[in-house]
Amino acid sequence: MRPARLAAMTLGLAAGLAAPSAPARAQEGGVGVTSYWVRNHVAREVPPLGYARRDLLDGTMLGVAGRFSYGRLSLVAEYGSGKLGGMTYAGSAGSVRTERAVRDTELGARVRLFGWLALGYEAHARHLALSVSDTAAGAATWRLSGPSATLLATLGRPDLQAEVGYTHFVSRRTAGSAAITGALRTVAQVTWSSPRGPIQVSLAYHFERLDHGSEGEDFQGGRVSVSYLFGGLHR
Amino acid sequence: MSRCAFHSIAALAVVLAVVLAALARPAAAQEPAPTPAARVQVRIPTDTTIPWSDGRLPIAVRGTRGALITVTILASDAGARPLLSQTLPAGVSATVWWNARETENPLAPSGRYLLRVVVVDEAGGTTTALERVLLVSRAPADTIAESPPLDTSAFLPERAIVRMGDPLPMLSGIVTGVAAAFLPELLSRPNLRPAAGGNGWRLGVAGVAIAAGIFGFVTSEGPQPLAENITTNRALRDQDARDRALLRDANARAREAAPVRIRAEERAP
Numbered sequence A: 001m002r003p004a005r006l007a008a009m010t011l012g013l014a015a016g017l018a019a020p021s022a023p024a025r026a027q028e029g030g031v032g033v034t035s036y037w038v039r040n041h042v043a044r045e046v047p048p049l050g051y052a053r054r055d056l057l058d059g060t061m062l063g064v065a066g067r068f069s070y071g072r073l074s075l076v077a078e079y080g081s082g083k084l085g086g087m088t089y090a091g092s093a094g095s096v097r098t099e100r101a102v103r104d105t106e107l108g109a110r111v112r113l114f115g116w117l118a119l120g121y122e123a124h125a126r127h128l129a130l131s132v133s134d135t136a137a138g139a140a141t142w143r144l145s146g147p148s149a150t151l152l153a154t155l156g157r158p159d160l161q162a163e164v165g166y167t168h169f170v171s172r173r174t175a176g177s178a179a180i181t182g183a184l185r186t187v188a189q190v191t192w193s194s195p196r197g198p199i200q201v202s203l204a205y206h207f208e209r210l211d212h213g214s215e216g217e218d219f220q221g222g223r224v225s226v227s228y229l230f231g232g233l234h235r
Numbered sequence B: 001m002s003r004c005a006f007h008s009i010a011a012l013a014v015v016l017a018v019v020l021a022a023l024a025r026p027a028a029a030q031e032p033a034p035t036p037a038a039r040v041q042v043r044i045p046t047d048t049t050i051p052w053s054d055g056r057l058p059i060a061v062r063g064t065r066g067a068l069i070t071v072t073i074l075a076s077d078a079g080a081r082p083l084l085s086q087t088l089p090a091g092v093s094a095t096v097w098w099n100a101r102e103t104e105n106p107l108a109p110s111g112r113y114l115l116r117v118v119v120v121d122e123a124g125g126t127t128t129a130l131e132r133v134l135l136v137s138r139a140p141a142d143t144i145a146e147s148p149p150l151d152t153s154a155f156l157p158e159r160a161i162v163r164m165g166d167p168l169p170m171l172s173g174i175v176t177g178v179a180a181a182f183l184p185e186l187l188s189r190p191n192l193r194p195a196a197g198g199n200g201w202r203l204g205v206a207g208v209a210i211a212a213g214i215f216g217f218v219t220s221e222g223p224q225p226l227a228e229n230i231t232t233n234r235a236l237r238d239q240d241a242r243d244r245a246l247l248r249d250a251n252a253r254a255r256e257a258a259p260v261r262i263r264a265e266e267r268a269p
Helices: A003-021 B003-023 B168-187 B201-219 B227-256
Strands: A027-046 A050-070 A073-089 A095-112 A117-132 A135-154 A160-168 A171-175 A182-193 A199-212 A215-231 B040-043 B047-050 B057-063 B068-075 B082-088 B093-098 B111-120 B126-138 B159-163 B221-225 B260-266
Touching: A027 A073, A027 A199, A050 A095, A050 A215, A095 A135, A135 A182, A135 B168, A160 B168, A160 B201, A182 B168, A182 B201, A199 B168, A199 B201, A215 B201, B040 B111, B040 B126, B057 B068, B057 B111, B082 B093, B168 B201
Parallel strands: none
Antiparallel strands: A027 A050, A027 A215, A050 A073, A073 A095, A095 A117, A117 A135, A135 A160, A135 A171, A160 A182, A182 A199, A199 A215, B040 B057, B047 B260, B057 B093, B068 B082, B068 B111, B111 B126, B126 B260, B159 B221
């Protein structure tokens, strides 16, 4: 099935299921900043060693995020950038300093079907500029998109919420790098909304897996977001 | 012409003149003396208030001998509907009573009405003897003002915030923590799994999620209905509704029974 068709079917199904029980018009928006302490773990194929070579890059990405909710529908947009670096194996040259400048752009739509379940579709673009020992070594762009499912829960208090999400990227396009044969992402998140003001703080753990055929890599780490909310008629 | 013939013609002319003069005399001179014009005396109160239930406006009429008297009251709307029409025989003194109600409408509407007394003489001639405008209005009813709605302070609280002790928040926190801790391990590539320990944030987020769940479990509060207070409040509302209904009925009866004021004015020319 083509990714676009699958996406349309997912959103259509979600909207259809949500429409009969849509609540009164309730709007909420928020803008905030995010900080993502990320570790990029790469498995490289090194012929003499098989898959034994694993590179590890660490870094911090900073970004901004915006969110708008209308009834059960939520729209999310995020942008972040940062630089990951670390010592990697370079064959006879020994280890070299490798850096990846990363820029992430994210768009997502989500429909809350029930109090505990939301379905949506996410589009994710990542641009990576590689440098080895301070020398540019090419750039790559990934464009991924796919349906998502999120479990939602209130942790006993209206100001504490938790969610666990899974996104399967069915559309994977690359430029400047090997094709991505499989991609997924999971997020476990706890959110605290201040009862005294329009401030919201989220702590999440992101994990992304990207397969490039026999090679692969993952990005994972903790993400802290601080948002300023406006509207909030249903809070 | 002879002298005798001339005298004969003159005598004939005199006779003819006498006959013509006799024929030309007015007939009135032969009729009886004219009767005095028919007259009527009408007395009505100029400003009076009558009870609504059985009140009536008296219209006292005294006519001269030989005249019929017709008393009519007309509504002053476009149709000039007659509400009362009563003819009295000649030469009587009588009182016509009007209950200030329309025949079609049991409620007397406030408004303007026209009282007309017409005299019919023996020769069949009619004369309007009197016209008055009757201004009918309902006097203000003696009603009781309705009290404002019950204040919220009059009611007992129907819910109490109590500690819930719901295990679901703790379970949700544990599920979130487990997902943060183990999903990356489960979903990572086999050749990366030995080193998929993350960067320390994984266990940190898992710990926060579980701690938040426990905190929610310990501190969660929710509303619990208080049946006794709900029953008391419902009885209070019902009693208030009954009192208001009784008051509204009493006011409606008072408004309905308000007396009718009738003022008689000269009709504007």
